[in-house]
């Protein structure tokens with residue numbers, strides 16, 4: 210590196226980062242994923258960012274060190290304006306966060322060591338004793354467990370509404386939450402959504418939630434949404450009134466089932482308290498994983514498009530099969546309200562869906578045990594097709610009554626379609642169904 214290229218007061222490792230516009234034309238995320246936030250000149254011309262394996266960063270001067278710590282400790286909002294210590298920030302993670310923010314049209318993003326770390330740090334940053342979290346249901350089981358079991362230990366209560374709830378139903382739940390909070394001396398501190406919900410694909414009306422929140426609450430209460438199932442390609446929740454978008458990057462963004470990571474994105478105002486708690490607790494994504502995610506982001510659009518096309522073909526086959534009772538696929542919604550939400554919020558039907566087989570657990574297990582291309586594994590959003598049985602796997606910890614209430618039945622198989630050849634996948638599902 211040449212000293213002349215480095216601006217020691219620069220907030221970024223890459224002051225000469227790629228443009229986001231050319232002659233007034235806003236560049237698309239798929240273009241920006243190749244270079245945004247990184248200047249090769251700063252790293253010996255290396256076209257791709259090196260992996261920065263360091264725990265700490267040398268300050269150009271003591272005054273810079275002081276200024277950076279003012280950002281870290283929150284004496285100045287917006288976080289550190291320089292690299293300080295790898296629990297707070299580091300180059301690979303900063304480039305990743307810049308690129309993640311682009312997909313959701315967010316001002317800022319934060320990366321984490323897992324989706325669950327992102328969710329837990331986010332909730333802890335906003336909840337205090339006596340507060341109430343309002344959430345949609347179903348949530349990913351660990352998210353639901355964190356709210357109901359862990360936050361409860363610190364005097365944080367919750368109230369939930371079913372994913373497809375109408376404006377009136379959401380209003381009623383918010384009123385109930387306000388009463389609970391006022392009795393406990395707290396406030397409604399967050400509306401937390403997951404849409405589509407895991408594993409049923411039930412959609413939440415984000416626009417109705419925003420309208421209800423704006424009318425019911427006159428204090429700052431963010432709407433956060435787990436967009437793991439459709440993001441970043443098929444749903445942009447910030448455009449529909451959400452304040453914070455949450456991801457398990459382990460899924461579509463990572464996309465190769467070879468890493469675990471998470472993120473949140475939104476305006477700086479909403480990110481700052483979370484960044485501050487992440488600085489204290491740790492939980493930032495590691496540099497190797499951040500680098501892998503940068504590589505994954507270059508192909509995320511291609512992978513998701515192909516997986517989405519494959520899912521449409523597979524679902525067309527499954528929908529007509531005699532051993533299939535029904536499908537929870539967003540491209541074939543039966544319910545008018547869900548279809549309306551889909552049309553207003555979603556840009557594609559995704560590639561993760563549920564298949565309800567005729568029968569129960571035994572039939573599902575036979576189907577799963579006989580798949581030859583699709584792998585029997587939890588998780589989703591990878592290049593390979595995965596299938597699992599939520600009632601006995603990912604959602605086993607959810608009480609049976611609650612599982613029934615949420616539609617997570619014993620005959621539900623969750624499938625995440627990958628980027629293999631669609632006809633090969635159909636052949637695999639056909640032969641596995643024959644064994645049922």
Ligand SMILES: Cc1ncc(COP(=O)(O)O)c(C=O)c1O
Pocket residue numbers: 323324325326349403407435437438456457458459469470471588
């Ligand atoms: C919808 C959803 N949110 C969050 C998570 C948690 O993410 P991670 O496994 O990266 O911690 C998952 C994991 O399956 C998920 O499916």
